[in-house]
Every structure is written in C-alpha cells, then in structure tokens.
Amino acid sequence: MKQTLxxxxxxxxxxxxxxxxxxxxxxxxxxxEILGVVQKIKHQLNLDIYAEWGTNEKVGFEVAYxxxxxxxxxxxxxxxxxxxxxxxxxxxxxxxxxxxAMLLISADDPGFHSSQTEQDSRVFAKFARIPVLDPATxxxxxxxxxxxxxxxxxxxxxxxxxxxxRVCHAREIIEMDRETNFSPNKGKFERxxxxxxxxxxxxxxxxxxxxLNRIEVIKEYNWDTLLKxxxxxxxxxxxxxxxxxxxxxxxxxxxxxxxxxxxxxxxLMPYPLPVTQxxxxxxxxxxxxxxxxxxxxxxxxxxxxxxYGKNTxxxxxxxxxxxxxxxxxxxxxxxxxxxxIYKTPPSLNFDVEARPPALCPGCPHRDVYYAITKxxxxxxxxxxxxxxxYTLAIAQGAIDTILCMGxxxxxxxxxxxxxxxxxxxxxxxxxxxxHSGIPPLLNAIYQGHKFILVILDNSTIAMTGxxxxxxxxxxxxxxxxxxxxxxxxxxxxxxxxxxxxxIDFFKKVKEVHKxxxxxxxxxVREFCILDRERAVDYVPGIFAQVDADKCVACDQCTTVYKxxxxxxxDDGKIEIDPFLCAGCGGCLxxxxxxxxxxxxxxxxxxxx
Amino acid sequence: xxxxIVIAGFGGQGVVFLVKVLAxxxxxxxxxxxxxxxxxxxxxxxxxxCDIKIGDFTNPVIDKNQADLMxxxxxxxxxxxxxxLKLDGTLVTNAKDKDDYPKLPFKGFAxxxxxxxxxxxxxxxxxxxxxxxxxxxxxxxNFPFSVxxxxxxxxxxxxxxAKQNIxxxxxxxxxxxxx
Ligand SMILES: Cc1ncc(C[n+]2csc(CCOP(=O)(O)OP(=O)(O)O)c2C)c(N)n1
Ligand code: SF4
Ligand code: SF4
Numbered sequence: 001m002k003q004t005l006x007x008x009x010x011x012x013x014x015x016x017x018x019x020x021x022x023x024x025x026x027x028x029x030x031x032x033e034i035l036g037v038v039q040k041i042k043h044q045l046n047l048d049i050y051a052e053w054g055t056n057e058k059v060g061f062e063v064a065y066x067x068x069x070x071x072x073x074x075x076x077x078x079x080x081x082x083x084x085x086x087x088x089x090x091x092x093x094x095x096x097x098x099x100x101a102m103l104l105i106s107a108d109d110p111g112f113h114s115s116q117t118e119q120d121s122r123v124f125a126k127f128a129r130i131p132v133l134d135p136a137t138x139x140x141x142x143x144x145x146x147x148x149x150x151x152x153x154x155x156x157x158x159x160x161x162x163x164x165x166r167v168c169h170a171r172e173i174i175e176m177d178r179e180t181n182f183s184p185n186k187g188k189f190e191r192x193x194x195x196x197x198x199x200x201x202x203x204x205x206x207x208x209x210x211x212l213n214r215i216e217v218i219k220e221y222n223w224d225t226l227l228k229x230x231x232x233x234x235x236x237x238x239x240x241x242x243x244x245x246x247x248x249x250x251x252x253x254x255x256x257x258x259x260x261x262x263x264x265x266x267x268l269m270p271y272p273l274p275v276t277q278x279x280x281x282x283x284x285x286x287x288x289x290x291x292x293x294x295x296x297x298x299x300x301x302x303x304x305x306x307x308y309g310k311n312t313x314x315x316x317x318x319x320x321x322x323x324x325x326x327x328x329x330x331x332x333x334x335x336x337x338x339x340x341i342y343k344t345p346p347s348l349n350f351d352v353e354a355r356p357p358a359l360c361p362g363c364p365h366r367d368v369y370y371a372i373t374k375x376x377x378x379x380x381x382x383x384x385x386x387x388x389x390y391t392l393a394i395a396q397g398a399i400d401t402i403l404c405m406g407x408x409x410x411x412x413x414x415x416x417x418x419x420x421x422x423x424x425x426x427x428x429x430x431x432x433x434x435h436s437g438i439p440p441l442l443n444a445i446y447q448g449h450k451f452i453l454v455i456l457d458n459s460t461i462a463m464t465g466x467x468x469x470x471x472x473x474x475x476x477x478x479x480x481x482x483x484x485x486x487x488x489x490x491x492x493x494x495x496x497x498x499x500x501x502x503i504d505f506f507k508k509v510k511e512v513h514k515x516x517x518x519x520x521x522x523x524v525r526e527f528c529i530l531d532r533e534r535a536v537d538y539v540p541g542i543f544a545q546v547d548a549d550k551c552v553a554c555d556q557c558t559t560v561y562k563x564x565x566x567x568x569x570d571d572g573k574i575e576i577d578p579f580l581c582a583g584c585g586g587c588l589x590x591x592x593x594x595x596x597x598x599x600x601x602x603x604x605x606x607x608x
Numbered sequence: 609x610x611x612x613i614v615i616a617g618f619g620g621q622g623v624v625f626l627v628k629v630l631a632x633x634x635x636x637x638x639x640x641x642x643x644x645x646x647x648x649x650x651x652x653x654x655x656x657x658c659d660i661k662i663g664d665f666t667n668p669v670i671d672k673n674q675a676d677l678m679x680x681x682x683x684x685x686x687x688x689x690x691x692x693l694k695l696d697g698t699l700v701t702n703a704k705d706k707d708d709y710p711k712l713p714f715k716g717f718a719x720x721x722x723x724x725x726x727x728x729x730x731x732x733x734x735x736x737x738x739x740x741x742x743x744x745x746x747x748x749x750n751f752p753f754s755v756x757x758x759x760x761x762x763x764x765x766x767x768x769x770a771k772q773n774i775x776x777x778x779x780x781x782x783x784x785x786x787x
Binding site for chain 2: 137343360392
C-alpha cells in the first residue's frame, strides 16, 4: 500500500508492523515524532501497546530492554545526545543481550540543526559492539525498522537504527504493508541469573568472549545477506564509492548531475563490516571514496591505501551533506574537473538580517528572565541555564552557560564554590528538572552549596513538541513536594502578566537567599502559550499597541525584553505586529521606560 | 518529470502545510516525491525552509542553483534563499509594495504584498501560505500540478477548512491576474 509519510511516521508504522508492543523513549529532535505516532496508531487501531515517555533516556532504554529480556519485541527512541544518557545501560546490554527483540533508535543531527553536538551514533554502536542500520530515505527507514527488529530477535542482541534528520523529517511516498496483523510476543521472564545477572569477573568475561564471537558472525551475515549482492551489482568502473544513509542519495544525484560514472555500494549496516571480503573487492579499483555522515565510521573500518574520505582530507568533516560537498570530494580524487554547478552568481547572496528562533510572543519564560535580570544584576551574578525553550532567553542576556540537560544545577554548585562573591542564579525547565535535575540538587543540598535555582514549570516539554511531563500525567507528582522531600523549602510563585509582581517576587527571593546556607529553590508556575489545554485559562487577552508620541526609540524593548511583534516602523517608532501579538499583556508594565505600550482595545475588531 | 521547489518562510507560517499538500498531489498522481521539513528549534519563529523534489530523486535536499520554483512567504526569507533557485526558475514572493526590492535575474517572477492584504481583511493571516501557493499556481507555467489537483489535495488534507482555503487560493489567482 502506498502512503505519503514522514520518516518518523514510517518508523512508527515499521514498529507496529514488526509486532513491537513496548516503545519507551525520551523526546529529542529529530526523533520525537516516532513515539507520538505509535501512540496515535495505537488509538486508531485500538492496539494493546505500551508507548510512553520515560523520565529520561536511560529510564526509557531500561524499560524497553527489560521487556526484550522477557521475550517481547521492544523499542527505545531518543536523539543522539540522549544516547549519551542511556549509554551506561547500552554498554552492558550489549554483553548480556535479549530473548525477544530490542530496536534502539538513536536519531542523529548532522549540521547541528537542533542539537548541541554532531556526534555519530553509528560510532557509538561500534563502541558498544552492536549492529547498526543506516536508512537513506523514509522507505528505507520503514524497511530497516522491520528488518532490525527481526535481526535483534535472531541475534539476541539490541540492534540500533540510526536515522539522520534528513530521514526523520523527510517526506516520501512509501510502500508499506497493507494489513496490520498485530501479533506481539507474550512476555515471560525466564530466570537465568548467570545471564541476566552476570557479575564480574567470570560472568562478564565469558559474555565478553561471546560478544566478540557474535560480532564475527554478524560480519559474515552482513556480507552474505546485504553487502555481497551490492558489490556483485558493480559494473567494473575505475572508482568505487562506498556510502551509507543519506550519503547514498546525495552521491547518486551528484554523479547524475555531473554525468560521471562510478560504482556505488550502499551499505545498510555500517557496523560491523566484513573487512576481508570488502578488501578483496578493492582490487578492481584505483580509488575507493567513502561518503558518510557525520563521522568516518565506515572509513575507519576499511581504511587502506586506496581509501579516501574524511581522514585523508578528501571529504568534508563537519556540517551536513550537500551535493556541493560531494562534488568537491570528486574533484579531490580527480574524478571531476568541471565547474561547480551548485553555485549561483555572487549577486544573489543577499545579506539579510538573521531571524534566529525566539521565545514565542507571550511566553512566560521571557517575563521571568526579565524579572531575574532586573533583580540580580549582571555584574554581580552568574546565570547557568539548561536545555529547553527557555535557552532562547540567551537573547535577553539572561543566560551565561549551557552544557547538557541537568547541568544548570551542578554547574551552579561549581560556580558558587569557585566564585562565591557573585550570586549564582540557575534556571531549569520542569521537563529538564525531572530528566536530570534532581540528583544534582540533592548533591547541592547535602553539601550546602549556596545558589538560587529557579524551576520554570510550564507543565510540558515544550521545545520538542509539548510532550507530557510526569506531573502533567499524575498531579500527585509535584516539583514543590519533591524539593520539600529533599529537606528544604520550595518557594512558589505564579507567573503574573503584571511584570511588577514577578519583580517583587524575585526581590523577596533575594532577601531569603541572603541568610541561606544552601540552595534557595524556587518554582515558578507558568504555561506554554502553544499548550491548547492550559493556555486559554492563563492568557488574559490584553493586546498591545504603541503610543507613538511616547516612544523615544530607546531600544529597551527590542534588546532587553525582545518580544517578536516589536519592531521599528518607517517613522523610527516601535510598532506591534498585530499578526504576532499573543495578547499576554506582559509588555504593558515596567518594560517600557516611557510607558509607550498601551492596550489595543480594537485588536479583535481588526481581525486576527 | 523532475521538479524542485523551495518554500521559505519563518516558524508559524505553515510552510510544512504546503509540503504536505504538494506531497498529496504527487501521491494522487502516483509520481515520486521526496521532501524535507523543519521541526524543532527552527519552529520557534526562526527562519524555515522546506525542500520538495518531485520525480526521480534520491535525496530530499535541494542544493544551490537547482530549484525550479521558490515560494517565499516573507520577503527577507525569500532573499535569504534565492541562491537555491536556478536562473531560469521562478520566484514567487510576498514582499512589501515598495521600490527597494532588488532587481532579480529570474525568468519567472511575481511579487505581492500579502501581509497588506491580510491586514486589510482580505483573508485571515493563517491562510497566507495557501494564498502564496495560489500566486505560484497562477504564475509558474511549469507548475507540476493543476489547480484542480491542488484543490483536491487541500480537501484531503483537512476537509473542515478546505472551503476557506480554496477561496483563498482562488482569491490569489484572481489577484495575480489583475496585477
Ligand atoms: C539528553 C537530551 N535529551 C533530549 C534533548 C532534547 N531536548 C531539548 S530541550 C528538552 C526539554 C525541554 O523541556 P523543559 O525543560 O520542560 O523546557 P521547555 O522547553 O518546556 O521550556 C529536550 C528533551 C536534549 N537536548 N538532550
Ligand atoms: S513553545 Fe511554549 S515554552 Fe516554548 S517559547 Fe513558545 S510559549 Fe514558550
Ligand atoms: S502583549 Fe506585548 S509582550 Fe505580550 S505578546 Fe503582545 S507584544 Fe508581546
């Protein structure tokens, strides 16, 4: 049956058609839609599937992995940096293996579109010694999802699927199973302490030997079932291009555009590679070019005199694939000596103002950061922050450091110890607090580190598409109670669209903190303006306009507060873009030194 | 057939909606379609550009100097991306009615102040994406799908708002004829 699907939709259908009935993971671009779509299919077809977000990737992985030990077919989804968090579990799981199937989906983001690193999950699979599959298109993603689940059950080891953003968020008309005959395995845990509870040294040593042998078996399997036929298709050209994932699609098109000929081998399983068999096939070629992204995973396995790639400075080493990058690589190996067809006249390179992502109009995060920087002045403060929508407050000068999820709290400890003369004010979202903010807060409390922690509780994981947080699903889980359970107070504040209320609150926090001997923890109850369920109850519908006579073009609103509807008009006065204003009323108070923002009562009449 | 389209705008303008509509058009006629969308970080009001490749392609990204058509939902987002358009391609852009728009060398060109029209209440701002699609349909003689095919796809996408969207599409095609 033909269907137009995004890569992540295709993966979700692949899971259902492979009879996977346990999916757990943690949101992260570009992987987030997979689990959400499984939830949709579950409701649409009324299937008995467990598809839930874990509190973090390690938790998500372990829930799925236990299911696979008990014989079920399971899956864990995450983005590539999420795998760092789950890696402790993965490294051991690859020794122990499973009885059912476990597909680990780790989505990569070459080009840093929405990620803090460009790391390559295929290299992680190699490190963990598990097989990894690299789809080139949504069709591949569907096929390889099903294949990977079967393979995992056959080999009794977790298998990784590594789609990149250009697969997850690509859209294609794909061919998939017409029927969904959902028949999952029945779970039945079989006690086998020697396997599931293997202890060092003897137990794990034996599993380590098995792991090495298993990799050799998989190499053979890779050759016999996937690679050999690819090599057999080759036409005896002078140059061989070995590629995996999206690289394949880019290579094919570039060769076609440039009218060049080369043999192209598409690698579906970039690790483990049957190096001996592959090397035998090199004899017929003068040069072998490896095209892959983002790290040299295949290249390093098959390196020899004839192989050109990133490590020989032939192919780009950072940023995403483009046909221009491949053209350059083909020039570097002297296969192409023509002009660069992927270039337009320099007159078409316009220097237009950047439009970086920003907090939504009406987002409470903006007001809270504004109030924080008003009360805790920059010169005497350090602002460690964390990962979420609120990271965008970096544009307000309200954030000094960003490392990885949860690090705001532990780094606040570090800064308070190393530069105690300044006030450290850390900020973290509720999603991130649940994910990895709790252990570092415990650490700070028991060791008495003096800093302020502001937890921005909008009751959703907004950045990645508004997935639910634990407290959203179960009201008994409350951040305030969690903090109190650690033995300290948690000062609560409800975000107010009247800025002065927020400023007064932080003044109070400043007072409390003066006499504190450990962390001062604050939870600000907010909402996300895109959250249809909650926002209606909170947004006051106070739309703004500018009193042009009062506006003195002082730049305060466009540099410190920064709500997207505010921009200068041709008369040099600030104007509110009526299409963008969310009616939060946040700018009417304090933000403008001359009080130029006033309510626009006619707003609704002008039609939105 | 091989046809490559770049759609440029910013987060919240409904760029992805247009990708989906054109994907349905391709599906209905059983021609291959490969496209790529922006999700995540870039959705927070930042620049967004989506690529659509219709016909026999193997990767979803459009390189510079390759696109046959660009639909720009905002002036600067269009200019930011014009290097992806071939010189004999067509640029359709929402841009202010002022003379400072640069002279561009493209074979096909249409410029219209869609923001002004939305502000004047001619159509709701959420329909600006469909409005610009209508301008493209009427301007680009090589547009791969017919008006009927596009309307059918819009109906398949979301039958509830189809009537309004089709009105906007017709409105745009009338406007461009009058220009
Ligand atoms: C280890 C890891 N997992 C997932 C992500 C993807 N990610 C980016 S922001 C974010 C959570 C944001 O939620 P929250 O802290 O509640 O802030 P909000 O966006 O709601 O303001 C996630 C999961 C990541 N960057 N790192
Ligand atoms: S999505 Fe929600 S939390 Fe994120 S910037 Fe917009 S309003 Fe704020
Ligand atoms: S009322 Fe002011 S702060 Fe709120 S969205 Fe409109 S312009 Fe932005």
